[in-house]
Amino acid sequence: MSLDVPPQQDPLLLRRLLRAKDCIDAASHEAWPVERLAAVSGVSEAHFARCFKQAFGAPPHRYLLTRRIERATALLRDTALSITEIAFETGWGSLGTFGRTFRDITGESPGETRARGPTPGHVAGQVPPCFLSAANRPDLRTAVSEKRRQEADAINPGIATEDKEMP
Secondary structure, X not given: OOOOOOOOOOHHHHHHHHHHHHHHHHOOOOOOOHHHHHHHHOOOHHHHHHHHHHHHOOOHHHHHHHHHHHHHXXXXXXXXXXXXXXXXXXXXXXXXXHHHHHHXXXXXXXXXXXXXXXXXXOOOOOOOXXXXXXXXXXXXXXOHHHHHHHHHHHHOOOOOHHHOOOO
């Protein structure tokens, strides 16, 4: 019986990776290219990207997208900020990219999320905020571009990507 258990990582390396993850969590609205995260961790870029995915289950960029979408969802639910303000406040460079990525990840547009209104509340103090955050975290096990390709294949099952004619 084989279990898919990742090999143990060096505790000092994990501490360095956590430092980078904490930076993303604290300032997900900022640009966090792998070069910057690797510098925070004190390791090479390739080693950082490989070890981050192994330690946290998602590549650094995908983890950053998850955090941005979580924050945007909370702002859509709990504030009266415009969708444009929320897009720029959560680190997106354009409203179009924000809207497309938000829909790809959550399955609905930012406007639809806002129209749903606040999530039915819980009694404060009964559920720790970290559990609520984890329960509402978007599922990004599949890259956004891969999700788009799968959706396109579902819509046009007879057309393979290689068979499409280029103008």
